[in-house]
Amino acid sequence: MKALVLAGGTGSRLRPFTFTSAKQLLPIANKPVLFYGLEAIAEAGIQETAIVVGRHGAEIREAVADGSAFGLRVTYLHQERPLGLAHAVLIAREFLGDDDFLLYLGDNYLQEGLTGFVERAVAHPDAARLLLTPVADPTSFGVAELDGRGRVLRLEEKPDRPRSDLALIGVYVFSAAVHEAVRAITPSARGELEITDAVQWMIGRGMRVGAETTSRPWRDTGSVDDLLEVNRQVLDGMEGGIDGKVDPASTLIGRVRVAEGAVVRGSRVVGPVVIGAGTVVSNSRIGPYTSIAEDCRVEDSAIEYSVLLRGAAVEGASRIEASLIGRGAVVSPAPRLHGAHRLVIGDHSRVQLTP
Structure with a gap:
């Protein structure tokens, strides 16, 4: 056949x-x-x-x-x-x-x-x-x-x-x-x-x-929804294994696979999770059912139930979930815009301004 x-x-x-x-x-x-x-x-x-x-x-x-x-x-x-x-x-x-x-x-x-x-x-x-x-x-x-x-x-x-x-x-x-x-x-x-x-x-x-x-x-x-669901199914059957570097300030819970050449610093990773070679995860929380491909960078972020493709970078993201992030894509905080209030306020008024 x-x-x-x-x-x-x-x-x-x-x-x-x-x-x-x-x-x-x-x-x-x-x-x-x-x-x-x-x-x-x-x-x-x-x-x-x-x-x-x-x-x-x-x-x-x-x-x-x-x-x-x-x-x-x-x-x-x-x-x-x-x-x-x-x-x-x-x-x-x-x-x-x-x-x-x-x-x-x-x-x-x-x-x-x-x-x-x-x-x-x-x-x-x-x-x-x-x-x-x-x-x-x-x-x-x-x-x-x-x-x-x-x-x-x-x-x-x-x-x-x-x-x-x-x-x-x-x-x-x-x-x-x-x-x-x-x-x-x-x-x-x-x-x-x-x-x-x-x-x-x-x-x-x-x-x-x-x-x-x-x-x-x-x-x-x-x-995208089907791809994320298949990723969940496959990770459910995955065995953990630490071949990369995980520093003492990090916590790994459950089935987590860290490939050789990957680095996890000051982070909490709750499996099932796979982290590819050459990827650096620092000061972040990686939740269940997340696959991070090779040569990615995740800093000061929280990610769950997502797939990052090769070379993606995420920094300063308070929470990302159910996402597919492409090769070489960069996710970062928007710059803060300078804001000013112009007021004409009558006598004995009270005004509350939001930050």
Whole structure:
């Protein structure tokens, strides 16, 4: 089995970060979200992997290289514009050949990994196999309707009246039969070749499409809120460890990871927290569920439930929470403006002035 990982797309919900960087490289607990998926693919026993990239392709190539660090052999395929998941399958035809393959969205985080799903797909081969999860608002997803045996009867993309609460989460296994399907469909109203249309085409021709559901944590890290929530989930399972320098005036509580080369001075850090190499935290309070990347500087500030990207600086901030602070960004107090009061006050008056 091969893997096809989608790492293009515009990342519009994560602007302005995605103007300058690929959303798949935004860090979760100081590791790019794409890396979690690549590690899961390798753990599932897959080696041959293609990554579909767009305008940030050079950055992804630099980060992943030939894939050997993950135990993979990586090929890169360029998609000029994000024209849909089925279009990505189309341009990967030569790479995929007639092999079964895993299709995986590179900005996904799936806590349980991929091994079980892939093993069951191999043991019970279908034309396609989909991973689903129950969601509170199915109208924002592709939705699957199943029969009593777990076979997919129908797929709908963001339906007004969903037939179930089972959402597609961007993890699929396909046989070579999908190649005929993606050639047969036409673009949707939004101008994309939808993978849901391709799967529905297969169902309509009597091909078996299986599904399984998971209730384990899953997130599409396509928004700031989702990215912060995934960061929380990953930090919850993290072990602490102090490889950097922590002075005696500092207090570390709970699971705190201080990377080699990081420095904590005169600060209180309540885990789970990860502090990257080269970062200096001084006279500050760092609260739970915060990831501070490499080469950051935090002074005289309080931060909680936030992610700081490489080279960010925060100083004199009385309280920051639920925030994503970009690479090289600087947060500092605004200068105090000189103020004056001009008064014309009558006899025997009393006036109170605010500072």
